[in-house]
Amino acid sequence: MVINRYTRNLIDEGNGKFNLMLVCWGPSQSSTIHDHADAHCFMKLLSGSLQEVKFEWPNTEQKEEEQEMVVRERTGLKPNQVCYINDSIGLHRVENVSHSDGAVSMHLYCPPFSSCTVFDQRTGHRMTCPVTFWTKFGQKVDPKRPKACC
């Protein structure tokens, strides 16, 4: 089976207070630019090498306006490094910069969230996106689940 997106794997729900998950990145995979639905987001790189690209929030409130999104910072992450983001810091995209190796990161979201907003880098346009899991507690989730887009 071909997996063309990174996979999100839930490992602990913290009695509804947080989500702890493992994200597995294939070579060259990356997330779409996204927010974190007002949650705290901690991310620790466990293996491989990832790059975090931070963006400013776009100021395109009008749907017809288009504006290339502004990169604020690029940070290369090394195994065991931890980074943090929330919506007041800005938006980000995470990229597996290796074309040959996978990467694994651990993410803690507090409180948990089931949808976030994703952004088109060229226009700043936004879309609400469900966030779904590939596995929960080691069990594959029903394949009929809604397809995630971030």
Ligand SMILES: N[C@@H](CS(=O)O)C(=O)O
């Ligand atoms: N926040 C993303 C992973 S990352 O790109 O920070 C997610 O939960 O899918």
Ligand SMILES: [Fe+2]
């Ligand atoms: Fe994120």
